[in-house]
Amino acid sequence: MTPLKLFVALSALSAASHAMAWDYVLLDTDKAAQNWQITSQQLGIKTDKPFSVTLRTLHGGRQEGVSIVDIDNGTMKLSVVPTRGMNVLQASVGNVRMGWDSPVKEVVNPSFIELNGRGGLGWLEGFNELVTRCGYEWVGHPGVDNGELLTLHGRAANTPANKVTLHIDEKPPYAITLRGELKEQAFKKVDFSVATELVTEPGSVVFALNDTLTNNGDYPKEYQALYHSNFSTPFLEQGARFAAPVKQVSPFNDKAKGDLPDWQTYRAPTKDYDETVYNVVPYADAKGDTLTVLHNKAGSLGVSVGFNTQTLPVFSLWKNTDTQGQGYVTGLEPGTSFSYNRRYQRPLNLVPTIGPKEHKQFRISYSLLTDKAAVDKALKQVSEIQDGRETEVRQTPLVDLTKG
Amino acid sequence: MTPLKLFVALSALSAASHAMAWDYVLLDTDKAAQNWQITSQQLGIKTDKPFSVTLRTLHGGRQEGVSIVDIDNGTMKLSVVPTRGMNVLQASVGNVRMGWDSPVKEVVNPSFIELNGRGGLGWLEGFNELVTRCGYEWVGHPGVDNGELLTLHGRAANTPANKVTLHIDEKPPYAITLRGELKEQAFKKVDFSVATELVTEPGSVVFALNDTLTNNGDYPKEYQALYHSNFSTPFLEQGARFAAPVKQVSPFNDKAKGDLPDWQTYRAPTKDYDETVYNVVPYADAKGDTLTVLHNKAGSLGVSVGFNTQTLPVFSLWKNTDTQGQGYVTGLEPGTSFSYNRRYQRPLNLVPTIGPKEHKQFRISYSLLTDKAAVDKALKQVSEIQDGRETEVRQTPLVDLTKG
Amino acid sequence: MTPLKLFVALSALSAASHAMAWDYVLLDTDKAAQNWQITSQQLGIKTDKPFSVTLRTLHGGRQEGVSIVDIDNGTMKLSVVPTRGMNVLQASVGNVRMGWDSPVKEVVNPSFIELNGRGGLGWLEGFNELVTRCGYEWVGHPGVDNGELLTLHGRAANTPANKVTLHIDEKPPYAITLRGELKEQAFKKVDFSVATELVTEPGSVVFALNDTLTNNGDYPKEYQALYHSNFSTPFLEQGARFAAPVKQVSPFNDKAKGDLPDWQTYRAPTKDYDETVYNVVPYADAKGDTLTVLHNKAGSLGVSVGFNTQTLPVFSLWKNTDTQGQGYVTGLEPGTSFSYNRRYQRPLNLVPTIGPKEHKQFRISYSLLTDKAAVDKALKQVSEIQDGRETEVRQTPLVDLTKG
Structure with missing residues (x-):
């Protein structure tokens, strides 16, 4: 792989000032x-801690042929899976791991998955990532919509990326950008491409996704996106808490009604609990930015997900x-939509449309909150965005799932 | 790859006269x-223009591992896809391209396609070829027949070929023959093999397919074949015309009824037009050969499809x-059958049977008509085959699709 | 591949006595x-006949990327397919072949199979082995159970193995052990792993499977296993016989009723016969071991399947x-269950449960009976296990398949 040194415009505002990269x-x-x-040593870059990017391929079992890109920014180690929709498999800082332990231990090549299996739940045979992209034709639970079985959470996570590129800025802070393109294309059905981007900086405990969905087709199309961002210990524990500026919260279904009073706190691992889901409409700041936080019981360790x-x-x-x-x-899941089947979300106005040649950008940033100060600071941001505005706690689900 | 020089009998009639190949x-x-x-240079062959055959493999995205054979006969460049049923991806002469622009940009490895997805329309996620083989257990629209969902147009296009071989005659005109075998085999269900063959000659603007379907099983089996041959600009344009010796033409469905008077001419790209399909029973000459022609409005450029x-x-x-x-x-699609689900075609006697160990040969030739003289000559051939015989324009579809 | 010489404890009972391997x-x-x-020569082992183990990869068609391990123990040649559930493709001693001739000629990579195709019969597109593992979430005919389509005979045969290892004892009889692990994992659904093991000894006409199913999950789960062991000529022929210590035999369905009186003898290849299946509850010895025998008409050649x-x-x-x-x-198929859809087998108590972290071992041994003496000896063992106990010949199927 020959390093290409290119002059790259750093921003549209300063097109005249070029930087090497x-x-x-x-x-x-x-x-x-x-x-x-x-x-970084090979590049002659001197940062506090050396960084590196590594490409490797997995073998054996259902992970045969899966590519992994490991980014070690010196502080945070990230693994990205081009073969699975550029999903973020895991991230860690020291022995603090962002991610979770799925029963699915392999990083499964989509060629071995039938999304239409198990009544549209085949997706579960590969689900184990920190960030799993859901979309972009649809997200949500399996079910028939417009005469077609929509499989769980769409095809993005099981779409291998083509043209994967790495970009490293040649001047501080030497931002590291990994890009990969997903194509969701089917004659008569859809012509989407998704330019995915993951950015981190040497020494940082933050990474950001910056995805651009393009409708290459000539017709407006419905689309949906959901970033299934999944965390476990050491953040998740009995008494762990979730915080966000909330305009409205409601239980996803009847099961979630019971725990509604405690929707922002977590239980210890609980036999037969299965899951509860809460639908949140967040408040945001003037620019539309908002922040959600998960932290441990002591408030001394957490993660924030901004979008x-x-x-x-x-x-x-x-x-x-x-x-x-x-x-x-626990999943912190910013989306265009909730996790209902698409047919339930149209009446909620949560099935947006993308026009011909139109772009939609999805920006999500993930930060490790390494100590109480960081947690408190994030909670303060949440509070500032809430800005005293009211929270509606809706007692009943937005959707009556007993009706087809 | 070591070139093997073999003595090959050129024909059964002259088994005694051998030629090198x-x-x-x-x-x-x-x-x-x-x-x-x-x-051709490596082979020491001197033709007007040098020719070459190249094998390459695609990477990234859903095209990971797809093999492509590029044949440049000196005049025409052809790309054949062993991984996708030996389909002809495209052909071109200079800047004249036979083929079309599908929203599907990747050459998709069948390992990433679920034909049973989208209610049996998964095939659309890979459809982008100039010639897509349909069959051979069935062709046609998805639907249940004999208790089984038949997916759109069968499995051939998504069956990778094994034993792909190249044969170049060692004497003029140095015919180039690419062969690949498709196996359609399932215990209790089917034991078909299809010996595919694509032939072209150096300097020619013609290529031919010569496929042999064999029923290796001990029982007679239903089969269907359809050669989905797809063209766009520069042939297809407003006022472009289709010509064939027609015994009967009928609209595929109610939608096609409306445009029946103009079934042989084409519209410009038309928003919301979707598609119309016309079922044609062609006349043929004494040997059964017939010819169909698509040409631009000016009649100065065209293609013919003979079968x-x-x-x-x-x-x-x-x-x-x-x-x-x-x-x-536009698709020019010679077949055993129309594009209805198989269950509709039995009453039309368009679901033939192949006996045990029996062979069926399918021969289709594709010619670029590079100028008005070539178009006119082809149209004359069409006219000679029609030979003044009557055309029945049937106003109603052969199949009442409102009935199961 | 570097040979690692390791000290391995040969048994838990003699942990102190170590052997090289x-x-x-x-x-x-x-x-x-x-x-x-x-x-064996490379290892410096002197056996009567040299042995070898070979790893190779298949290419072309639907077998692209399939790994095969060939074990030649000097007398018996075995082929195992890591890519297909560590299935035993075939075994042979001289020109005597254990296995059969399926219409499926390729060793099909699961990435090209849709198990959910053909109404859940997609499995038939790859079925051609001597021993095909069925299970472990379910076995049996396709059908809906608990709202999910269970595809024919489960996913094991189409699950590629990871971590395939070869172990050769360094002291006589130099047992050769091939291991591979299958993971059947899906979030919320199942967390099984199956440690498969195939053992043979140099010069032997026997091989054994020793599989360990582990439920890695925290909940008890239903499971099923069936070892689809398939034989043809030279054992199977008109007048060939099957023997086993039988407690109860019953016809699988109405079709099998007719041939019940002759259930232990075989017909010549018979047009339109299709299949009959008999459900057998075997007697076993005090340790639970039992033996089944298939032999030719003359009783001079056979195979035994012990479990x-x-x-x-x-x-x-x-x-x-x-x-x-x-x-x-003919299939000799030891199992937890018969071949009915799982929903029919619960009332028969043939859908066992495996507890959290529990293991279940499945041991099956396959022996070639090379002459009349060997056949007679095996039949004598069958008789000794039967030990004069009664056989119930049940006239009607255990399941009324006309009821959902």
């Missing part, structure tokens, strides 16, 4: 994924506090 | 596809003159 | 399958004596 093609039509690594509500107006809180083996996990 | 195995059980090329009606007795004209982005394309 | 990793997360061979009834309490005799081309084959 390193750009690498990791995977392309004429370039097979192969073991490869680049380090822009202009394109991701709603949020699902998935509380799967069942046993460790079954999957002790 | 070059034979190469491109892909086999013990031979992985790998980048490779042979050129033998003994095994391909009917023809579908698919007019998908929707917008460019949606897919502005 | 050779251990090789053939396939693992960070180790791609590649052509490789080890021979332990503590985990495999029932047995299906599948008599598919249709034509050679259709598949002339």
Whole structure:
């Protein structure tokens, strides 16, 4: 892999000021994924801690041929899976792990998954990531809509990316950007492409996703997106808390009604709990930005998930506090939509349309909150966004699931 | 890849006269596809223009691992996809392209396609070829027949070929023959093999398919075949015309009734047009050969599709003159059958049977008509086959689709 | 592949006495399958006949990327397919072949199979092995149970194995052990792993499977297993016989009723016979071990299939004596269950449960009976296990298949 030194415009506002940057093609039509690594030392970059990006391929079982990009920014280690929709498999800082322990231990090549199996739940045979992209034709529970079985949470997570590239800024803070494109295309049905982008900086405990959905077709199309962001211990524990600026919260279904008073706190791993889900309409600041926080009981460790509500107006809180083996996990899920089947979401105005050649950007940032000060600061931000505005706690689900 | 020089009998009639030939195995059980090329220069052949055959593999996205064979006969460039049923992806002469622009941009590895998805329309997630083989257990629209969901147009296009070989005659005109075998096998269900063959000659603007379906089983079996041959600009345009010797034409469905008077002419790209389909029973000459022609409005450029009606007795004209982005394309589709679900075609006697160990040959030739003289000559041939015989324009579809 | 010489405890009872052994990793997360061979000569082992183990990869068609492990123990040649559930493709001693001729000629990569296709019969597109693992979430005919379509015979046969290892004892009889792990995992659904093991000894005409199913989950789960062991000529022929210590036999369905009086003898290849199946409850010895025998008409050649009834309490005799081309084959199938859809087997108490972290072992041994003496000896064992106990010949199927 030859490093290409390119002059890249850093911003549209300063097109005249150019900076050097390193750009690498990791995977392309004429370039097979192969073991490869680049380090800050090789680039002659001096940062507090050296960083590196590594490409490797998994073998054996249902993970045969799966590519993984490991980004070690010196502080945070991230693993991204080009073969699975550029999903973020996990991230960690020291021994603090963002992510969870799914029963699914392999990083499963989509070629071995039938999304239409198990009545449209085949997706569950590969689900184990920290961030799993859901969409973009649809998200939500399986079910028939317009005469077609929509499988759980769409196809994005099981769509391998093409043209995966790595970009490293050549001046401080030496931002590291990994890009991969997903194509959701079917004749007569859909012509979407999703330019995914993951950005982190050397030494940082933050990473951000910046995805651009494009409707390449000539017709407006319905679309949905949901970023299934999943955390477990050490954040999730008995007494852990969730915070967000909330305009409205409601139980996803009848089961979630019972725990509604405690929707912002978590149980210990609980046998037979299965899951409860709460639908949240968040408040945002003037720019549409909002912040959600998960922290441990002591408030000494947490994560925040920030996103822009202009394109991701709603949020699902998935509380799967069942046993460790079954999957002790909570999902913080910004989306265009909740997790109902698409046919239920049209009446809620949560099935937006993207015009021909139109773009939609989805920006989500994930921060590790490493100590009480960081947690408190994030909670303060939440509070500032809420700004004293009222929260409607709706007692009944938005959707009557007993009706087809 | 070592060139094997073999003595090959050129014909059964002259078994005594042998000619040299070059034979190469491109892909086999013990031979992985790998980048490779042979050129006329390497073979020491002097033709007006040099020719070459190239094998390459695609990477990234849903096209990971797809093999492509590029044949450049000196005049026409052809791309064949062993991984997708030996389909012809595209052909071109100079800047004249046979083929079309599907929203599906990748050459999709069947391992990433669920034909049973989208209610049996999963096939649409990979459809983008100039010639897509449909069959051979069934063709037609998805639907249940004999208690089984038949997915759109069968499995052939999503069946990777094994034992792909290249044969180049060692004497003029140095015919280039690419062969690949498709196996459609399922215990208790079917034991078909299809020996596919694509032939072209250096400098020619013609290529031909010569496929042999064999029922290896001990029982007679129903089969169907349809060669979905798809063209767009520069042939397809407002005022472009289709010509064929027609015994009977009928609208595929109620929608096609409205445009029946103009069934042989084409619209410009038309928003919300979707498609109309016309079912054609062609006349043929004494040997069963017939010819169909598509040409531009000026009659200065066209393509002809010739086939033998003994095994391909009917023809579908698919007019998908929707917008460019949606897919502005027309299909000239010789077949054993029309595009109805198999259960509708039995009463039409369009579900033939192949006996145990029996072979069926399907021969289709594709010619670029590079100028008005070539178009006129082809139209004259059409006229000679019609030979003044009557055309029945049937006003109503052959099938009442409102009945199960 | 570097041979690792390890000290391995030969048994828990003699942990103090260690023996040398050779251990090789053939396939693992960070180790791609590649052509490789080890021979007894290379190991410096002197056996009557040299033995070898070979790893190879198939290419082309639907078998692209399939790994095969060939074990030649000097007398018996075995082929195992890691990519297909560690199934035993075939075994042979000289020109005597254990296995059968399926219409499916390729060793099909599961990535090209939709188990949910053909109404849940997609499994038939890959079925051609001597031993096909069925299970472990379910076995049996396709059908809806608990609202989910269970596809034919479960997913094991189409689950590629990870971490495939070879172990050769360093002291006589130099047992050769091939291991591979199957993961059947889906969030919320199942967390099984199956440690498969195939053992043979140099010069032997026997091989054994020793599989351990583990429920890694926190909840008890239903499971089913069935070892679909398939034989044809030279054992199967007109007048060939099946013997077993039988407590109860019953016809699988109405069709099998007619041939019940002759259930232990076989027909010649018979046009339109299709199949009959008999459900057998075997007697076993005090340890639970039982033996079933298939031998030719002359009683001069046979195979025996032994298994332990503590985990495999029932047995299906599948008599598919249709034509050679259709598949002339009989299945000797030890199982937890018969071949009905799971919903029919609960009332029969044939859907066992495996507790959290519990293991279930399945042991099956396959012996070639090379002459009359060997056949007679096996039949004597069958008789000794029967030990004069009564056989109930039940005239009607255990399940009324006309009821949902």
